[in-house]
Structures are given as structure tokens and as C-alpha cells.
Amino acid sequence: MSYTHLSIIERSKLEILHQQGKSSRAIAKELGRHPSTICRELERTASSEPYEAQQAQHAYQERRKASISNGKWSDTLAASLEEKLDATWSPEQITERFRVDGLPVVSFKTIYRWIYAGRLVQGTLQVLRHKGKRQKPAETRGKFAIGRTISERPKEVRSRKTFGHWELDTVVSGRGKSKGCVATLIERKTRLYTAILMPDRTALSMEIALGVAISQYPTGMFLTTTADRGKEFACYANLETTHGLQVYFADPYSSWQRGSNENGNGLLREFHPKGTDFAQVEDEDLVHSLDLINNRPRKCLGWKTAHESFTEELSHLV
Numbered sequence: 001m002s003y004t005h006l007s008i009i010e011r012s013k014l015e016i017l018h019q020q021g022k023s024s025r026a027i028a029k030e031l032g033r034h035p036s037t038i039c040r041e042l043e044r045t046a047s048s049e050p051y052e053a054q055q056a057q058h059a060y061q062e063r064r065k066a067s068i069s070n071g072k073w074s075d076t077l078a079a080s081l082e083e084k085l086d087a088t089w090s091p092e093q094i095t096e097r098f099r100v101d102g103l104p105v106v107s108f109k110t111i112y113r114w115i116y117a118g119r120l121v122q123g124t125l126q127v128l129r130h131k132g133k134r135q136k137p138a139e140t141r142g143k144f145a146i147g148r149t150i151s152e153r154p155k156e157v158r159s160r161k162t163f164g165h166w167e168l169d170t171v172v173s174g175r176g177k178s179k180g181c182v183a184t185l186i187e188r189k190t191r192l193y194t195a196i197l198m199p200d201r202t203a204l205s206m207e208i209a210l211g212v213a214i215s216q217y218p219t220g221m222f223l224t225t226t227a228d229r230g231k232e233f234a235c236y237a238n239l240e241t242t243h244g245l246q247v248y249f250a251d252p253y254s255s256w257q258r259g260s261n262e263n264g265n266g267l268l269r270e271f272h273p274k275g276t277d278f279a280q281v282e283d284e285d286l287v288h289s290l291d292l293i294n295n296r297p298r299k300c301l302g303w304k305t306a307h308e309s310f311t312e313e314l315s316h317l318v
Helices: 008-019 024-031 035-043 053-067 075-086 091-100 108-116 155-159 203-215 236-243 255-269 283-294 306-317
Strands: 165-172 181-187 193-198 224-227 246-249
Touching: 008 024, 008 035, 008 053, 024 035, 075 091, 075 108, 091 108, 165 255, 181 203, 181 255, 193 203, 193 255, 193 283, 203 236, 224 255, 236 246, 255 283, 283 306
Parallel strands: 165 224, 224 246
Antiparallel strands: 165 181, 181 193
16 A cells, blocks of 8 residues: 555544554554654654644644645746747647756656646747648649659658758638738758748749849759749749759649748748738848747758757858
């Protein structure tokens, strides 16, 4: 049978039996306890004072309070955790990045408990990023059936061992809002995610947007791109000629073939949820969202950020 502490009822019985002059062994037999338990309980009371159940119970409760560890909580740690939560880091990202940086580590489960208990960010659950897929309406955009298929793409691109291979997609405004949308790109090895606002989802707008994105980086950083067969990518031949890259197209209904880009789009939706009119989104707001996304530590990158991984790869090209 597992051990339990004496209750106030048992202490009250002990007080009465002790006043009656019963021995510790007799009291123990009456209460169904070991004689040593009764002896220790009586020894806690000064020999000159009679045993009192209420006083003994209060002393027991004070000892219990003193025995509880304060844990790793501190105001300094709480401030550091809240800073990362405000920067849209998940509890797991915080824990693992602190571990990598040699900082005091607290379990990500503990961070969740502190949030739910209101000890962090005043219990505001909005700091926790949502998971799960939302059902999407059936694809109704125009498509085309020419260009290189993903089966022709070099194997080293799929393995993510080489740098300079990107995935492309488009994130659109809410239905009936406007034609405004965003061209999104992600580098497969480092997971650097970027986006360019577009006035509409035409091939010309996509060609201009990708030209702007490519011009922001040194030559030779765009070797291949993988996109779906949306009509906005009908400009692929011009992209190949102008920028010297190879464009490949994923199979129909196979978004997993561009999984990094789909994941990045989901992260962008945390800041610009479905129904957003991208024609009303300012460049500064989009840049801020991208900065937060690219400066989160990523498990797939050994808890480096996408920005750190990208910068490291870039240094090898210089």
C-alpha cells in the first residue's frame, strides 16, 4: 500500500488517544499506521507542550509549502520567453534554440503550461501559431500543359543538398476582394522564404515580380524553379531566357511536390489570413512578416534560422 500523509482527522484522533495516555504503538494500531509514523509526529511537538491536532496540521501545511521547488521561473526568463513569443516563435523553437545557444533551457511543455496558466503573455493564446489544414475550394484557375515536368528535374534538387533551387507559387486575395496577390518563392535547401506583391495573377505580372525577386540576389543563385501549372507561370520561357534558369512543373494535384512553398504560404497566412485583400497590403507590412518568418529557428535546419542558413550558403558563393 502506498504511503499517505496524516490527515486532520487522524491527527484529531491521535490527539484524543494521546491525551488518554495511550502508547505510540497502541495509537498506531488504532489508526492503522506504523508506530514510527506516530513517534515522529509526536516528536515534532515540544515535550513541554501537549499535542494539538490543529497546530500540528498547520505546521504540516507550512512544511509542504517550503518543500515545493520554485522551478526555473524567473522574471528575466519570462521576459526572454515573451520576446520570442511576440516574434512568433513556437515554444519548441524557443526551447531548442536556447539549447543550441547554451542559454538556460525550459521544456516547451512548461512554456505551454505557463501560457495556459496566465504566467506568460497574460495567457493570450493568440501567440500560439495554429496548426492543421483548412479545406480549400476546388482549383478553378486556368492551366497549361507544356514545359518541363518535375520528373525531368535533377535528383540533387530533390535531395536538398545543393543550393539555388527554388519553389514558386501564388497567394491570392479573398474571393470577391480584388485581383491583388503575392508571388511567393522559397529556397529548398535553406528554406529562405520571400514574396513580392502583384496587382493581378497574370503571366506578365509574375514575370515582373520574379524579375524583381531575382535582382535582389547575386547572379547564379537561381538555378532551377519548381511551380504548379497555374496560368500565371505561362511566362516560364521568358524566365528561362532572361535569367538563365530551368523551370520545372509539378504534377497536377500534387502540392506535396512543392511542400516547402506550401508550408511557407501557410506561415504567411498567419499574418495575412484568408480573406485578406493584398491590394491593400503595404510593402512594409509584407517585409515585416517575411522577417519574422525567416528569423524563426527551424527544426529541419538544426534550429538555425532560414536567414542564417541562407547567409551561410551565400558566403560560400562569394
